Amino acid sequence: MTSSAAGRARVAVVTGAGRGIGAATVLALAADGWSVLAVDCAADDAALPYALASEAELHGLVADANRRAGGDDRVRPFVADVRDVEAIAAAVAEAETRWGGLDAAIACAGVIAGGAPLWEVPRAREQAVLDVDLGGVLNLARVAIPALLRRPEPRSGRFLAVASAAATRGLPMLAAYCAAKAGVGGLIRALGSELGATGVTANAVSPGSTATRMLDESARLYGLPGAESFGGQQPVGRLLDPDEIAAVLVFLAGTASSGMTGVVVPVDGGLAL
Ligand SMILES: NC(=O)c1ccc[n+]([C@@H]2O[C@H](COP(=O)([O-])OP(=O)(O)OC[C@H]3O[C@@H](n4cnc5c(N)ncnc54)[C@H](O)[C@@H]3O)[C@@H](O)[C@H]2O)c1
Structure with missing residues (x-):
């Protein structure tokens, strides 16, 4: 079990937890004692043509995580849109109130x-990508980092984000996504300096x-028969499993x-080689 110097379980807030990489991260953290x-958000976005996680998926993930963690209710669901900074502040406050503080925000x-050149993509879709993929990370940083800093010294707080290979590659027909993810890289470098x-x-x-379901949507945007088509582009010759990303996030979240x-x-x- 991961615990602090004080011997207590560490506490995390994870956004995008309903499915995919976020869900895998919740499961891995719970298994590690967090x-x-x-x-x-547990709701679809009218600007986007594909489904996001449902409330039932979020509750199913939480039940699964608690089962694997021994059934003591250490994982709780919270419905909030990362574009709504007050809702995300309420999530951080809920974690602090329930468990006494915050050690990681992910x-x-x-x-x-x-799926089209930038100038042909509807503004509402471009805005959704920028507001969720970059704005949502900024919002979490704004409300979660003060909570990480409220822990007494010596601290071991972790602010973590999921960027993308798209942060460093110019992927055609995904320009706003590339811009948002490159923005996440810049944000992380600056926060590293600021947190000193x-x-x-x-x-x-x-x-x-x-x-994940997002990769299914990427395949559709590129007119490919399915997500498996992306596997051969990576030197490892296959798609990654969300658990493989979660394993690195859990290491980064730890002391x-x-x-x-x-x-x-x-x-x-x-892929970036
Ligand atoms: N799957 C890939 O190949 C891949 C590659 C690189 C980076 N990523 C990144 O990994 C992260 C997770 O993506 P995934 O592949 O698991 O996709 P996914 O679609 O399976 O999961 C995304 C989750 O985010 C939630 N979400 C979306 N908008 C939200 C909002 N406004 N507020 C709160 N929650 C919201 C969805 O409901 C869903 O549960 C994303 O940041 C994505 O850009 C994915």
């Missing part, structure tokens, strides 16, 4: 849109093509990553 507030929520010697660090992972800050770690099966 208390987790699993946050998701921004997994994300959406994808494009506080004991709180900021890091991100950049996944390659990972088998053992104390020597790292301001970095974006590729977890991409070699």
Whole structure:
């Protein structure tokens, strides 16, 4: 079990927890002994042509995580849209009130849109990508980092985000997504500097093509028969499993990553090579 120097379970808020990489991260944290507030909008976005996680999926994930963690209710659901900074502040307050503080905030929520050159993509879709994929990470940083800093010294708070191989590659027909994810990289580097010697660090992972519902939508945007088509582009020759991204996020969330800050770690099966 991961615990602090004081011997208590560490506490995390994870956005985008309803499915995919966020859900895998909640499950892995719970298995590692964390208390987790699993946050998701749990509703579709009218600007986007594909379904997001449902409330039933979020509740199913929470039940699964609690079962695997021994059934003591250490994982709780919380419905909030990362674009709503007050709702995200309420999520952080809920974690602090329920478990006495916050040790990690992990921004997994994300959406994808494009499928056409930037100038042909409807403004509402471009805005959804920028507001969720970059604005949502900024919102979590704004309300969660003060909570991480409220822990007494010596601290080991972790602000984490999920960028993408798209942060460093110019992927056609995904320009706004590339811009948002490159923005996440810039944000993480700046936060690493700003947090300095506080004991709180900021890091991100950049996944390659990972088998989730978002990758199904990416395949549709590119007119491919299915997400499996992306597997061959990665040197490892296959799609990544969400658990492989979650494993690195759990390491970064823990105390053992104390020597790292301001970095974006590729977890991409070699895609960026
Ligand atoms: N799957 C990939 O190949 C891949 C590659 C690189 C990066 N990523 C990134 O990984 C992260 C997770 O994506 P995924 O692949 O698991 O996708 P996914 O669609 O399976 O999961 C995304 C989750 O975010 C939630 N969400 C969306 N908008 C939200 C909002 N406004 N507020 C709160 N929750 C919201 C959804 O309901 C869903 O549960 C995203 O940031 C994505 O950009 C994914």
